[in-house]
Amino acid sequence: xxxxxxxxxxxxxxxxxxxxxxxxxxxLEYIEKVKGPILEPMCxxxxxxxxxxxxxFNVEGLDASMHMLGICMQKCAEKNIKxxxxxxxxxxxxxxxxxNLIFIPSGSLGLITHKDQVLLCLKNIYDRLSPNGxxxxxxxxxxxxxxxxxxxxxxxxxxxxxGQILLSTLPIYNSEKQVLQVICRYELIKNAQIISTEMEDMxxxxxxxxxxxxxxxxxxxxDIMRYKVYGRAEPDEKDEVIVYECKKY
Numbered sequence: 435x436x437x438x439x440x441x442x443x444x445x446x447x448x449x450x451x452x453x454x455x456x457x458x459x460x461x462l463e464y465i466e467k468v469k470g471p472i473l474e475p476m477c478x479x480x481x482x483x484x485x486x487x488x489x490x491f492n493v494e495g496l497d498a499s500m501h502m503l504g505i506c507m508q509k510c511a512e513k514n515i516k517x518x519x520x521x522x523x524x525x526x527x528x529x530x531x532x533x534n535l536i537f538i539p540s541g542s543l544g545l546i547t548h549k550d551q552v553l554l555c556l557k558n559i560y561d562r563l564s565p566n567g568x569x570x571x572x573x574x575x576x577x578x579x580x581x582x583x584x585x586x587x588x589x590x591x592x593x594x595x596x597g598q599i600l601l602s603t604l605p606i607y608n609s610e611k612q613v614l615q616v617i618c619r620y621e622l623i624k625n626a627q628i629i630s631t632e633m634e635d636m637x638x639x640x641x642x643x644x645x646x647x648x649x650x651x652x653x654x655x656x657d658i659m660r661y662k663v664y665g666r667a668e669p670d671e672k673d674e675v676i677v678y679e680c681k682k683y
Contacts, residue, residue: 438478438499441620441632445599446479447505448591453481453539460664460677461537464570465491470534473562475524476542480506480517487515494518496527524555532564538571541675544638547613549649552639556653563682569655570679572663576612576640578674580605590623597624614638643671646678655680 438446465472465486477483477495479502486493487510495517497503503519510517520529525546536559546552559569588602600621607614618634650658661667663675 438502439632439634440501441599441622441630442618442634443479443499443501443505444593445591445601445620446502447481448593448599450479450481453485456664457539458482458485461539461570462486462489464535464537464568465493468535468568470564471531472535472537473529473533474537474539475527475559476538476545477506477519478502478542480509482539483517484509484513484515487517488513494520494533496520496522496524496529498523524558525551527555527558527562529562532562532567534564534567536563536567536569541572541574541638543571544574544640545636547611547637547639553649553653556649556655560653560655560682565683567682568679569682570677572675572677573641573646574638574675575673576642577672578640579607579614583607595624597622597629599623612640612642614640641676643669643676646676650678650680654682656683657681 461482472491472493473496474483474493475496477497480495483493483495483506495506500521503521506517506519522528546555563569583605586602586604588600590598590600592598600623602619604617605614616636618636620632620634622629647658657680659679660669661677662669662673663677669676
């Protein structure tokens with residue numbers, strides 16, 4: 435099963451149409467300090483990218499899902515914005531230019547679950563950073579394991595045409611691999627009829643408290659800083675999300 439297909443992308447945008455104010459402000463602080471190009475890999479439907487483009491910043495986006503990029507392009511068209519978007523997987527990124535800032539919000543990097551692939555993605559990001567460039571991103575820790583493991587749950591979101599998308603989820607956690615698997619079933623419902631169904635196998639790697647530090651060092655990053663989510667305080671061992679900031683010299 436693939437991720438972020440048609441119904442999944444539609445549901446995601448209905449469920450998370452805009453970035454949280456606190457998160458947007460946090461990343462905006464980095465963007466405002468940067469002169470030159472900025473890249474958001476795994477930009478999805480553009481809930482961070484679009485508001486930054488609206489503010490006139492030189493931010494480009496990259497994502498593996500054409501469905502998500504399609505939603506992003508539609509949002510930009512409605513605002514008369516012409517985005518620069520690359521339909522690529524992060525582990526296969528072939529961009530030639532370098533960026534002064536690369537950021538991945540919302541824990542999206544966790545969608546890369548195998549260590550060798552994570553290291554490859556980190557190396558690709560490192561190579562695409564300009565000298566003195568900054569990489570900022572979030573990870574979820576093992577304390578983010580949901581309490582409803584093994585239980586099916588459901589919720590719906592309304593579409594503008596009167597239809598609904600019903601999402602049913604079953605979370606499963608593999609403690610040995612530190613991977614949270616969520617089996618998702620999306621059903622498009624209109625006039626009390628199921629129009630289409632889509633299955634998704636969503637997997638997220640959860641990290642030990644300082645596990646990422648050595649990986650970043652191995653790739654070549656320097657000045658590695660860890661923060662509580664959207665703040666500047668040092669995280670503790672029970673935080674569910676950690677923000678990383680690191681440099682390339």
